[in-house]
Amino acid sequence: SGRGLFAAGFRRGDIVLNTFSYHLTPGGFILDSGARAIGCVVIPAGPGNTEQQLEVIEHLRPTAYAGTPDFLKILLDAAEQKGRNAGSIRKAVVSGAAFPPSLQAEIKRRGVDAYQIYATADLGCIAYESPAREGLIVNEDVLLEIVRPGTGEPVPDGEVGEIVVTSFDHDHPWIRLALGDLSAIMPGTSPCGRTNVRIRGWLGRADQTTKVKGMFVRPEQLAEIGKRHPEVGRLRLVVTREGEADAMALLAECAQPSDALAQRLAESLRAVTKLGGRVELVAPSSLPNDGKVIEDRRALT
Amino acid sequence: SGRGLFAAGFRRGDIVLNTFSYHLTPGGFILDSGARAIGCVVIPAGPGNTEQQLEVIEHLRPTAYAGTPDFLKILLDAAEQKGRNAGSIRKAVVSGAAFPPSLQAEIKRRGVDAYQIYATADLGCIAYESPAREGLIVNEDVLLEIVRPGTGEPVPDGEVGEIVVTSFDHDHPWIRLALGDLSAIMPGTSPCGRTNVRIRGWLGRADQTTKVKGMFVRPEQLAEIGKRHPEVGRLRLVVTREGEADAMALLAECAQPSDALAQRLAESLRAVTKLGGRVELVAPSSLPNDGKVIEDRRALT
Structure with missing residues (x-):
């Protein structure tokens, strides 16, 4: 450090x-x-x-x-x-x-x-502020990636995702360790003169696993659904209460929406999660950039 | 250690x-x-x-x-x-x-x-037990002496006194550091085969400073009295309550007791401590071997 x-x-x-x-x-x-x-x-x-x-x-x-x-x-x-x-x-x-x-x-x-x-x-210092006070500069000892939670796939620069780090320490190497924290790559370099990649601060925890109707729903399951439908972009599962029951809506970004696609997504959702839910097709880049693949809107009190 | x-x-x-x-x-x-x-x-x-x-x-x-x-x-x-x-x-x-x-x-x-x-x-490990479980063996890194509390003068082997240690660590030397703890050198060497000097365990604290009639009385003052009277051996100041007042008795080991000596000791006691007290001359080696030069017999409750 x-x-x-x-x-x-x-x-x-x-x-x-x-x-x-x-x-x-x-x-x-x-x-x-x-x-x-x-x-x-x-x-x-x-x-x-x-x-x-x-x-x-x-x-x-x-x-x-x-x-x-x-x-x-x-x-x-x-x-x-x-x-x-x-x-x-x-x-x-x-x-x-x-x-x-x-x-x-x-x-x-x-x-x-x-x-x-x-x-x-596990790794010590990953990133640090400098007098420029513009984000945190990644330490030279680590490779840092931002990935879609539940996957190992890097997101585009600027998009919020889970921090994954790699360290080539000979005594104690770590290859693509997912830290469970959310952040995002910042564009450009710091005015302080340090040239390494910068990230925004801590933007919450990546683990969005929740329970719906008593069943665990995990980010990995959303990643699995995405893999089955390469024609859709980002996915977001919104969990709510309707009446006195849990309900799920799968929001999927896609350029060419169709009822058939929505139908296939609903089938995949049930196959992967064992739970039914609505599907909404939305425009590309319309979902919020907050790293969330599962958004739990249920009031907990 | x-x-x-x-x-x-x-x-x-x-x-x-x-x-x-x-x-x-x-x-x-x-x-x-x-x-x-x-x-x-x-x-x-x-x-x-x-x-x-x-x-x-x-x-x-x-x-x-x-x-x-x-x-x-x-x-x-x-x-x-x-x-x-x-x-x-x-x-x-x-x-x-x-x-x-x-x-x-x-x-x-x-x-x-x-x-x-x-x-x-300050010094780390001074002495340690071995499987022989006969006293503690002094660590090779330190010189250990047992001295009369309030002085730097070594007592004869076996007599209880204050532990004083010297370490020649180049970065952080300590020359004759008095630790405030009481112990005594044990005769012979450990049956476990280690040959360094052994000490008995911890035998109490050496600092016997007390207050008599509101005035501090310190082991150093007893040492000063001893220095003024080379014809006496060990000294022990016993503090008691008589009636509703503090009282002191100076016990002094000497081979040739005399009223004149007792008188001179009483004068030294007053000169050094600003307090009066009785003097008792006792036979050599008759005082207890417990490292005490000031014994406070007043009940504290």
């Missing part, structure tokens, strides 16, 4: 308060080794123990923070409330949770320049 | 559940690096999260445990109560808390062969 930390302004001599856990998760170690690789000193702090962390911050005066955005806010709030000095922390790398613009603004107002990194337990 | 782990039966290929914390303390890292140095695989588990630890134990089947003796008992108890299998753990290194014979017997009964190591945050 050294490259991501460097992009966030971490430099040799920085003292990093690493609040990612070292216990039963690689999170702490990923940031620890990355920070030390670029010459930082690391305080292995782990999460929690706010009081003790404030002691450590005052005594060791870390210049940088690594951890969740939420815990950074907890620390800064606690310091403010208790009149403790946490002002040594001026930069941060945050990960592991949403970092909405409202929280970004608040952290910024407290004098901390925080950047997101997107990392996973 | 690799040598101590090896003495406890840890070997290449062992999977070690390391429940010492990695957060804001070097404990976890000391055991982690030691275990990896001798070829073990380490699960950085940290303390707590008993439920999750039982999951990890069943899935990864660690063969060895490192942590406090108390947490080992908590894990084994929880496994028994919940019908979980923790039987893969057959050896253990315990530290950081008392390991009384009753707990040793119980851990043994559960099929775990547990050995103590004596380690500190």
Whole structure:
């Protein structure tokens, strides 16, 4: 994760308060080794123990923070409330949770320049923000693809899909590991000068498996239907409640709609899912670009 | 700490559940690096999260445990109560808390062969048990002395005193670091074949500073009195309550008692502590061998 930390302004001599856990998760170690690789000193702090962390911050005066955005806010709030000095922390790398613009603004107002990194337990840092703050730049160590959920097929650039990564680490290679997270490739390159592919931030979870009338319906099943009908484009299964029962509608993009095609799709839907449903043929590119192949519109409460 | 782990039966290929914390303390890292140095695989588990630890134990089947003796008992108890299998753990290194014979017997009964190591945050492993189970063998990396508390003066072998260690680590040397713990050198060498000096286990804390009539009285002050009177041997200040007031008695070992000597000692006692007290001259070697120079007999409740 050294490259991501460097992009966030971490430099040799920085003292990093690493609040990612070292216990039963690689999170702490990923940031620890990355920070030390670029010459930082690391305080292995782990999460929690706010009081003790404030002691450590005052005594060791870390210049940088690594951890969740939420815990950074907890620390800064606690310091403010208790009149403790946490002002040594001026930069941060945050990960592991949403970092909405409202929280970004608040952290910024407290004098901390925080950047997101997107990392996973298996591969470490996948992508990272740079001062350009335009999307996340993919790390040089990984090949990243965006695929249609439930398949291994890459979507066109810009379309939302599931993140799939490949790493040629000799000790621990990963070939096309699907991460279950949604994102999309951004066009062009970053104004900061880094040239690698960029992705939008985290756009939700890819796993859209749901239950309809007590039966599992999976993205893989939609992919199977698509394979049987090469004349249709993207598919989207919309699940609703009608009266007091579950109902499904299969929306299919196609250039030349016909009743016969709709009929064949309905048959495939039943064959693959063991469930009946309506079929609607829609114009190409008319379905929303949100990575969803199953949209569950049922109110859960 | 690799040598101590090896003495406890840890070997290449062992999977070690390391429940010492990695957060804001070097404990976890000391055991982690030691275990990896001798070829073990380490699960950085940290303390707590008993439920999750039982999951990890069943899935990864660690063969060895490192942590406090108390947490080992908590894990084994929880496994028994919940019908979980923790039987893969057959050896253990315990530290950081008392390991009384009753707990040793119980851990043994559960099929775990547990050995103590004596380690500190600053120096790592100082001494360790071996299968001989006769005291703790001093680690080869450190010079260990037992000194009279409040002084830097070594006591004769066998006498209880404060542990002082010296390490010639080039990156982080420690010269005569007083650890605040009491122990004593054991005579002879271990039947296990290791030849280094042995110490008895932990015999309490060396810091005996107390308050008498609202004034601090410190072991260093007793050492100062001893220095002024080379004709006396060991000193022991006994603090009691008489009526409703604090009282002190200075017990001094000497071969040739005299009223004049007692008088001079009483004057030194007042000069050094700003407090008056009785003086009793006692026979050489008649004071208890417990490392105490200040004995506080006041009931604290």
